[in-house]
Structure formats: C-alpha cells, structure tokens
Amino acid sequence: MNKSHLLPPNLTLFGYQICPYVLRVRYILSLLELDHHYIELDVYASKPAQLLRYSPMGRVPALIIDNDALCDSTVISQWLSQVYAEHQLLPTNTWAKAKMMNDMAAIDSVHDAISQLISAVDKAAFNAALMRFSHVLPTVLTLLRAPCVTPNSLLDVWAMVLAHLVRSVDAVLQGVLSERIPHIRSLPDIYRSRESASVRYQALLPKDYLTQLHSMMAHRNAYCVQPNNIALEEEEFA
Structure with a gap:
C-alpha cells in the first residue's frame, strides 16, 4: 500500500532517547523536516499496549503510519528515502x-x-x-x-x-x-x-x-x- 499521502500528519515514532537505531530514524525525520509524534518509552518498564499492537516483540524504533507500522531502522529509513527521493538519501543507481x-x-x-x-x-x-x-x-x-x-x-x-x-x-x-x-x-x-x-x-x-x-x-x-x-x-x- 502506498502510504506517502499520509505523510506527515499521521506519523508516530516509539523509541528510547539513547537507542542508536531510534536515533537513526529520528535524525532522518529531522533532516526531512517531517512533523511527527515521538513517544519516549521507559526502557525498564513493560511495553505499552499501543506499541505491542504494532510491534508484538516490543521492538523499537516503531514508526506508526495510520493503522500500520514499520519496526526496523533500516526498513523505515529506506521507505522514507523512497517516499522523499528528492533528498537523495539513497542512490538511484x-x-x-x-x-x-x-x-x-x-x-x-x-x-x-x-x-x-x-x-x-x-x-x-x-x-x-x-x-x-x-x-x-x-x-x-x-x-x-x-x-x-x-x-x-x-x-x-x-x-x-x-x-x-x-x-x-x-x-x-x-x-x-x-x-x-x-x-x-x-x-x-x-x-x-x-x-x-x-x-x-x-x-x-x-x-x-x-x-x-x-x-x-x-x-x-x-x-x-x-x-x-x-x-x-x-x-x-x-
């Protein structure tokens, strides 16, 4: 499904401030100047139901787009790079x-x-x-x-x-x-x-x-x- 039309109003990112994988995605969202809702998790607490609904293993980063999600920094970053191809985050060749x-x-x-x-x-x-x-x-x-x-x-x-x-x-x-x-x-x-x-x-x-x-x-x-x-x-x- 092509969800590019949903960007940026319906983006929610779950993560931890110090997680390098989360920081990758947060940096790219900042670089692309995409408005999004960031939810900081307590690394020592149980994962919230809202996260587990989309990421059953509680993996972060988890980027929620409408009622769907991507839960891997590489996958998320590749997808954003393709949606915003004009920024040339990935080569076209x-x-x-x-x-x-x-x-x-x-x-x-x-x-x-x-x-x-x-x-x-x-x-x-x-x-x-x-x-x-x-x-x-x-x-x-x-x-x-x-x-x-x-x-x-x-x-x-x-x-x-x-x-x-x-x-x-x-x-x-x-x-x-x-x-x-x-x-x-x-x-x-x-x-x-x-x-x-x-x-x-x-x-x-x-x-x-x-x-x-x-x-x-x-x-x-x-x-x-x-x-x-x-x-x-x-x-x-x-």
Whole structure:
C-alpha cells in the first residue's frame, strides 16, 4: 500500500532517547523536516499496549503510519528515502544503492558486536566480545572517520550514529576500547563539532546521555561497567 499521502500528519515514532537505531530514524525525520509524534518509552518498564499492537516483540524504533507500522531502522529509513527521493538519501543507481546497503550492513555488524560487549555476563564473555569487536570495527573505520558535515545519504547517518556510540561506550568503559583500538580516538566527536549535521544530532540527545548509557549498560549486565572487571590485561589478547 502506498502510504506517502499520509505523510506527515499521521506519523508516530516509539523509541528510547539513547537507542542508536531510534536515533537513526529520528535524525532522518529531522533532516526531512517531517512533523511527527515521538513517544519516549521507559526502557525498564513493560511495553505499552499501543506499541505491542504494532510491534508484538516490543521492538523499537516503531514508526506508526495510520493503522500500520514499520519496526526496523533500516526498513523505515529506506521507505522514507523512497517516499522523499528528492533528498537523495539513497542512490538511484541500483549498483551504487547495493554497495551502500552493503556498507550499512557492515556498520550493523559493529552494532551487534557492541551489543554482545555490553551484555557480557562474565570475564570470558566480555573478552570474547571485545575480540570480535576488535575484528569488525577496523572494517568500517574509513566510513566512520569521514567528517560529519552534511550527511546526504543513509550511509552517512549510519556512520555518524555508530561513531558517536563507539566513543560513548569507550568513555563508559574508561577507555578499554580505545586501548585495544587506538584509532577510536580519531573518530569524529560530535560534541566538539559545530557543523550542521553534528548540531542537528546533538539536539536529539539527552543532556545526560552518558549517564543514561551507563545506567542502561549496568542494567543489562553490571559486569562490564565495574572498574575492576574492565581492567583487562594486554596478554589476554596476545
């Protein structure tokens, strides 16, 4: 069904302020200047019935359009890109589009590695997750190092959000990630940039972002945010 005629009056987005997948969609909605109703969920509370009606697993982001919904940041972003094709968030050339989606999938693999890292239940699981992260992050470093000036594609948005997340998780873990991968320190820092893209992204972040991130990580599993636990020995990665 073509729902483009419903935009923007009937858009509702469910999400969490610090969720990178939600931030992707919120940034694109902001970039496209689409009016929408944003509903912030309590990450520690039961999912509301209104969300579960459209997303039975409670997944976010969930973008409600009329009486239907999309519940995946990639799917939502692709759909918005097609509806608002004049913004050229995706290439029109099929090969270029496929290559961009391939790079976006590579970035998603790093998100998966970070999820495993912050969900580690013990030292062995944390070290294994850190090893995986160390293998996958270098494959996208070139994408992440690009200066965040004016994102004009979904890939730029994906890269900006991941670069910010990596630097933030590294800060919460007291530099454990950048000790393992020093190149992390050279990733763009949106807080020190006055470029329009960074300013737009900063506007979406809560002022206590790092505090919320730390709390979320501790709630998922306290192991990785305990100072004594994250002080890893270098020989463990020899």
